[in-house]
Amino acid sequence: MPAASCGGQPKTVPGVPMGEGYIMKLFYAWGLAVWLCLAVCGVAVAQRTADARYTLSGYIRDSASAEALLGATVYVQELKSGTTANNYGFYSLTLPAGRYTVVFSYIGFSSRTLTVDLQRNTVLNPELGQEGLQVQEVVVSAARQEREESVKSVQMSLQKMSAREIKAIPPLLGEVDLVRAVQLLPGVSTVGEGASGFNVRGGLVDHNLILLDEAPVYNSSHLLGIFSIFNPDAVRDVKLFKGGIPAAYGGRLASLLDVRMKEGNARRFTGSGGVGTIMSRFALEGPIAKDKASFVVAGRRSYIDVLARPFLTGGFKGSTFYFYDLSGKVNWKIDDRNTVFLSGYFGQDNYGIGNLFGFGYGNATGTLRWNHVFSQRLFANATLIRSNYNYLLRSNVPAQEFEWTSNIKTWQAKYDLTHYLNPDLTLSYGASSILYTFVPGTAKTFGSSLFNNFFLPDQRAFEHAAYVAAEQKIGGLTIQAGLRASLFDYLGNRDTLYTYTREPGQRGTVAVADPGYLDGYRSQARYWNPEPRLALAYTLNERSSVKASYMRTAQYIHLISNTTAVTPFDVWAPTTRNVKPQLQDQVSAGYFRNLGPEADYELSAEVYYKWLHNQIDYVDGAQLLLNRRLEGELLSGRGKAYGLELYLKKNTGRLTGWVSYTLSRSLRQVEGINFGRWYSAKFDRPHNLVIVGSYQLNDKWTFGTTFTYITGTPTTLPVAKGSVGGYIYPIVEGRNNVRIPDYHRLDFSATHKRPKRGRFQGEWVFTIYNAYARRNAFGVYAEPGRTFDTQGTTEMRRIAIFGSVVPGVTYNFNF
Amino acid sequence: MTTALKRLALLCCLPAWLTLASCDDKIDLKLNTVEPYLNLDGTLDDLPETADTIKLSSTIGYLDQSALPPVRGAQVVLSGSDGYRDTLAEVRPGRYLVEPGFAGRVGITYRLDIATSDNERYEASATMPRKQVLDSLTVRRRENEGPFQDGYYVRVWFRELPGKGDNLMFEEVRNDTLQNLPQNLFAVNDDLSDGQLIQGPDVNNQPYKLGDTVRVSVVSITEDARLFFQEMQVQINNGGLFAQPPANVRSNARNLNPNSNKRVTGYFLVRGKSTLGIRIR
Structure with a gap:
């Protein structure tokens, strides 16, 4: 394995103000560039359209409270594949045009199966209901997709x-x-x-x-x-x-x-x-x-x-x-x-x-x-x-x-x-x-x-x-x-x-103490x-x-x-x-x-x-x-x-x-x-x-x-x-x-x-x-x-x- | 701060108090042991009337409850930078006596050379610091005063020597018993009190009653000795929930052969001592 030396060594010699200012500027410029790049990329990508493929997206929410269900799963039966909602309940799937059976599920909730005829970009905000709190005798397959996520997802640990x-x-x-x-x-x-x-x-x-x-x-x-x-x-x-x-x-x-x-x-x-x-x-x-x-x-x-x-x-x-x-x-x-x-x-x-x-x-x-x-x-x-x-x-x-x-x-x-x-x-x-x-x-x-x-x-x-x-x-x-x-x-x-x-x-x-008197905060x-x-x-x-x-x-x-x-x-x-x-x-x-x-x-x-x-x-x-x-x-x-x-x-x-x-x-x-x-x-x-x-x-x-x-x-x-x-x-x-x-x-x-x-x-x-x-x-x-x-x-x-x-x-x- | 942290530890028992559960008890645990060190416990002071002894012993396992075994038959030589030289006599097993009437002098560096029967040679040295003299003792009675138990408290008064760099300890002898329990240990420098009139801080934690006798000494020590005692104070009062990992205290003794696996611990204390006595009446 690489030794601890990878990466960080101090890049500046303290008390050299000239280099200091230069590097600071460079650094902030870099920061600005990254941010700008991200924004531009974002917009550019957003405007591009896919051909003969359409996007199904939306928020998956709790029907009782309208709260987003973070990490809820979306499963397309025909493709045996799917995705999970992000930390805000948002999901997005881009698929070839066609008719799909989509199962939305979340642990502790009854899953919902919806048929989607995807002929254009479609927004679908499904709401899932909580499982009956009384009925626990046989918990139906509600959250099965969700449970299978631990096997299917790339995330481990x-x-x-x-x-x-x-x-x-x-x-x-x-x-x-x-x-x-x-x-x-x-x-x-x-x-x-x-x-x-x-x-x-x-x-x-x-x-x-x-x-x-x-x-x-x-x-x-x-x-x-x-x-x-x-x-x-x-x-x-x-x-x-x-x-x-x-x-x-x-x-x-x-x-x-x-x-x-x-x-x-x-x-x-x-x-x-x-x-x-x-x-x-x-x-x-x-x-x-x-x-x-x-x-x-x-x-x-x-x-x-x-x-x-x-x-x-x-x-x-x-x-x-x-x-x-x-x-x-x-x-x-x-x-x-x-x-x-x-x-x-x-x-x-x-x-x-x-x-x-x-x-x-x-x-x-x-x-x-x-x-x-x-x-x-x-x-x-x-x-x-x-x-x-x-x-x-x-x-x-x-x-x-x-x-x-x-x-x-x-x-x-x-x-x-x-x-x-x-x-x-x-x-x-x-x-x-x-x-x-x-x-x-x-x-x-x-x-x-x-x-x-x-x-x-x-x-x-x-x-x-x-x-x-x-x-x-x-x-x-x-x-x-x-x-x-x-x-x-x-x-x-x-x-x-x-x-x-x-x-x-x-x-x-x-x-060596106080190599230079610094009145403010300096890198x-x-x-x-x-x-x-x-x-x-x-x-x-x-x-x-x-x-x-x-x-x-x-x-x-x-x-x-x-x-x-x-x-x-x-x-x-x-x-x-x-x-x-x-x-x-x-x-x-x-x-x-x-x-x-x-x-x-x-x-x-x-x-x-x-x-x-x-x-x-x-x-x-x-x-x-x-x-x-x-x-x-x-x-x-x-x-x-x-x-x-x-x-x-x-x-x-x-x-x-x-x-x-x-x-x-x-x-x-x-x-x-x-x-x-x-x-x-x-x-x-x-x-x-x-x-x-x-x-x-x-x-x-x-x-x-x-x-x-x-x-x-x-x-x-x-x-x-x-x-x-x-x-x-x-x-x-x-x-x-x-x-x-x-x-x-x-x-x-x-x-x-x-x-x-x-x-x-x-x-x-x-x-x-x-x-x-x-x-x-x-x-x-x-x-x-x-x-x-x-x-x-x-x-x-x-x-x-x-x-x-x-x-x-x-x-x-x-x- | 240490006391402060100890009080904190008490708080952690709160949920336990609620359920009448215990927080702190004795436990049997097997500890590691090592080859014994030579333990040096020697004192030299500036008073001709007190007998100075150098005690040599071997360290033992921490949970061994016997006394530290004396190291007999060592040759112990005391010398001073003023040319003084004396070979100490072993008066009791492991106890080597400085010649009666000896009084250390301010500014002189004293050195102990110890040769043990296993052919190891050790050295320890320290310089007599300048002497702080005690001015007077007074007594006050405290009643219903916050953290203090009711009773008599002895106060010390003196002017701290002008010029920074002095280090002091106090000794309290209560009805002929030296108060040297872990909680009594206290050493301080004059950073915050240089040249000031010390106006009657209490000497005792536990109150006195009528008829008790007290002898109080202010002990002048070197900076290194003060650090030794402060480190020891931390180590022997280090318990509870936020106990620090134990660490070794310093020593001013060393084995002259750095490659020897026989190690030494302890301290050769060279000190000035000023004592006053009082009876509570």
């Missing part, structure tokens, strides 16, 4: 989950959670119970690009990771790409978690909500103008603080701990060619012990999108995105008063075009630009504080990308080839420019990387296929964290002159098969191998917070990850669910660490078994269960103890040298549907989490005796987030 599937998994404390559901998929793990985020195929938490309606989310957790920020009442569906990430997306190495919010019911007002053990939810959606414009708003708030208040005495009096979030979306179908969406999210966690100490963190995102249908065969999407993550830490301890804030802010503009040339060839291309502002930390002191005010200078950066991708079918073979080119431009400010020297594995010391380092993507699928027969893919991904921003789980206080840092972009090459191959007459079972087996370059690691005893010389604490190394993922899913009948088993390794090698030898990454967990089952007993009762088993995480623990002045301290050799005990857990849930009263439907959800009360270790740490009786003794202690059975009950309703 993709896991889709609908809101309904997520809701069938026994939830913690009765609260359905999207990220917890994702953690049960093959190839996905976490570093511990309730840890923030998730790890995909041996990648870090920050290697996942998490998009909420296209807006990047920098911290997906509430309650430090126990829940995620996504309100299930507002989420439409979610896709996790573990490989074969489309060329339209980039900026992270390992995965893309694409979360789409509901559009809102454009026919009538509906609501849903729940009252649970620790939080309550409410969502409302409805038309603003029937069939034209709709909205959805959803909110949640936890209330442990309210319940616990009477029990808080002494130093805990006045403590706060709660989180809330608000999600909302408005969409307006201006006409058949134009749709505008505005969606937003705002959430905040606030915690504090007594009046002494507090902290809070939260995300805010906003997305404005404009879908434009240039022609039946050319679909365009323009997007403007804002995303912000911030945290705050406050101390009122006498003599230690401070308020410390940090944030990352982004603006992004994107333009994507999809060109449906013919049923066998689809072309997509586009460009994107992101402006980052990093505020790593500002500490203000007040009162009787002994500390001085302290701040770290802001950093800024541009990340640009342009891509083109084509999908071509040749008989049973489908080829998807794409190329993404990304360019990162680090804009340094004064006080951010140091050159370091270091011994391998040791803290870097500043060799200091520039990296570009070509990111080829290739996927092949060969259909063996109607029911089985083999697929292979290769992708290169580049990541220019990094979450700086050396604790077991990431914390809300970890900061994002840009690629600079000292920190190189992280790169990854991944190859994967897989076998996909459907079983049963209605594709009742989906079976897949995938293997992957990854080469990771410029991976960030940390010196021993690294100081990562409020450190002006942070880059001196960072090391660079390489990594490899490989694994096998087996997945069997049952889609039909009373009993549904899946079994997944992942066998994998994730290793790192950094000069000067662990004697230069390969060592386990902190989320290296070789065996990962998940069983998820849901059984519908009758119209009233549904039962669910989950079992997970996963190898314990590796961690660094002392190999000896030394003693000075009566203090016992640890001696460490090697990195991640011990595994903590394996993790396993069993959960149950029971859902009882209440009889419907008018439009109002209620249900009770009872859950038992960690049914056999295992104290799964989140982490293990070394602890010396802390009293005179125990002075000199040492022990290992285990932190368990849940040390016992966790019951929960929630009442959900919708109308």
Whole structure:
């Protein structure tokens, strides 16, 4: 495989302003050219007409709410071929003139078969009805086409989950959670119970690009990771790409978690909500103008603080701990060619012990999108995105008063075009630009504080990308080839420019500080990387296929964290002159098969191998917070990850669910660490078994269960103890040298549907989490005796987030 | 900040509190072990009345609960840049005594040369820093004051020596017991307090009661020693949900043969010490 040297080397010599201006101009000219080219191409292509071939296109929508059905399938029986709707429900098929039987289907919906006499370009906007919620005895072939998609599509390493599937998994404390559901998929793990985020195929938490309606989310957790920020009442569906990430997306190495919010019911007002053990939810959606414009708003708030208040005495009096979030979306179908969406999210966690100490963190995102249908065969999407993550830490301890804030802010503009040339060839291309502002930390002191005010200078950066991708079918073979080119431009400010020297594995010391005084932000380092993507699928027969893919991904921003789980206080840092972009090459191959007459079972087996370059690691005893010389604490190394993922899913009948088993390794090698030898990454967990089952007993009762088993995480623990002045301290050799005990857990849930009263439907959800009360270790740490009786003794202690059975009950309703 | 993060860790137990589940308990785990290091624990101060000892021992596995085995029969030579030289006598197993009445002098670099019976030779050296003198102690009673337990608190007063670069620790001897538990360890430099009048910060975490006796020392140490103690403070108070990976603390000792596989840990502390005593009345 190519070494890490491919692509980025700084193209400029800092402090040479002449070259600087020239390259900047060239660069912006390039940007402008790309955009212009795209626009011109788009129009030109739109005007071309095909001979004796006509286009069938339109939007596939839900008949109840007029919402678009993202990824719905279109199948032409005569041609035994078809397409899928894009992320906005738009589809386009260009076929020779003729009479066709076209089947439109979407998971959880009754499929619709329409006969089309295609003698001219035709717009067809079919609406699909939801399957009868009562009738589940024999689920008819409604979604068979959709299920067969996993075999037929060229896309591999993709896991889709609908809101309904997520809701069938026994939830913690009765609260359905999207990220917890994702953690049960093959190839996905976490570093511990309730840890923030998730790890995909041996990648870090920050290697996942998490998009909420296209807006990047920098911290997906509430309650430090126990829940995620996504309100299930507002989420439409979610896709996790573990490989074969489309060329339209980039900026992270390992995965893309694409979360789409509901559009809102454009026919009538509906609501849903729940009252649970620790939080309550409410969502409302409805038309603003029937069939034209709709909205959805959803909110949640936890209330442990309210319940616990009477029990808080002494130093805990006045403590706060709660989180809330608000999600909302408005969409307006201006006409058949134009749709505008505005969606937003705002959430905040606030915690504090007594009046002494507090902290809070939260995300805010906003997305404005404009879908434009240039022609039946050319679909365009323009997007403007804002995303912000911030945290705050406050101390009122006498003599230690401070308020410390940090944030990352982004603006992004994107333009994507999809060109449906013919049923066998689809072309997509586009460009994107992101402006980052990093505020790593500002500490203000007040009162009787002994500390001085302290701040770290802001950093800024541009990340640009342009891509083109084509999908071509040749008989049973489908080829998807794409190329993404990304360019990162680090804009340094004064006080951010140091050159370091270091011994391998040791803290870097500043060799040159402030090579030139910079008053504003100037380009200091520039990296570009070509990111080829290739996927092949060969259909063996109607029911089985083999697929292979290769992708290169580049990541220019990094979450700086050396604790077991990431914390809300970890900061994002840009690629600079000292920190190189992280790169990854991944190859994967897989076998996909459907079983049963209605594709009742989906079976897949995938293997992957990854080469990771410029991976960030940390010196021993690294100081990562409020450190002006942070880059001196960072090391660079390489990594490899490989694994096998087996997945069997049952889609039909009373009993549904899946079994997944992942066998994998994730290793790192950094000069000067662990004697230069390969060592386990902190989320290296070789065996990962998940069983998820849901059984519908009758119209009233549904039962669910989950079992997970996963190898314990590796961690660094002392190999000896030394003693000075009566203090016992640890001696460490090697990195991640011990595994903590394996993790396993069993959960149950029971859902009882209440009889419907008018439009109002209620249900009770009872859950038992960690049914056999295992104290799964989140982490293990070394602890010396802390009293005179125990002075000199040492022990290992285990932190368990849940040390016992966790019951929960929630009442959900919708109308 | 460390305390702040510890408090955070408490919060993470919240859902567990609700279900009366436990968050943190002792666990049996098999840890790796290595060839023992030589453990140096030596102190030299500027007072003739205190006996200075150099303790040599071997490190043991982290979960081994026995005492560190002494290293006997070593030849330990103390020398100073002023020409001082003394071969220390082993008065008890692994304990090597500096000659009685010895008092270190400011600005002199002292060096230990250790030759162990397995033919390894080690060296450690440090320079006596200038001495901070304690001015006075006072006592105050706190009642119903936020995070403080009710009782008596001893305050220290002195003027910090003008000129940056001083490093200090405090020692508290409560009713003849040196308070050297992990939570007592505290070392600081004068970056934020250079030349200032130190106006009575509390010495003790736990309150005193009437009749108790207290001896408080301000200990002048080198910058490297301050970093050693600060690193150790992080390591021995490093637990909970957001524990940092453990890391080695520095040492000012080294094996003179860099190719030897026998390693050394610990510290040779050269310090000035100023002590006052008080009885709570």
